[in-house]
Amino acid sequence: MESLAEPGGIxxxxxxxxxxxxxxxxxxxxxxxxxxxxxxKPVRVYxxxxxxxxxxxxxxxxxxxxx
Numbered sequence: 001m002e003s004l005a006e007p008g009g010i011x012x013x014x015x016x017x018x019x020x021x022x023x024x025x026x027x028x029x030x031x032x033x034x035x036x037x038x039x040x041k042p043v044r045v046y047x048x049x050x051x052x053x054x055x056x057x058x059x060x061x062x063x064x065x066x067x
Contacts, residue, residue, distance in 0.1 A: 004034055004045055014044025 005011040012020075017028060027049040033042035 001036060001043075001045070004031065004036070005047065009050070010048040012046050012048065014046070017044070017046045 001011045001013065011031065012028075020026075021028070028046040029049055031045040031047055034045045036043050036045075
C-alpha cells in the first residue's frame, strides 16, 4: 500500500475503508483494484484526501454500495 500512496499521502485497503468510512470525517478517493505485494488477488484501494495538499485537487469518488 505504501508504494501506491503519493509522498506524504495515505492509502488504505477496501477492508479498512469499509470499517472507517462512516466513522471518520475524511474524504476518500477510490483508486480501483490494485495489485499489491504478497497478495494473490487485487485489493480495492482508497486514497485519503488530506486538506491543503496538492492532491486535494483530484475528483472524489466513493465506492457505490453493491447488493
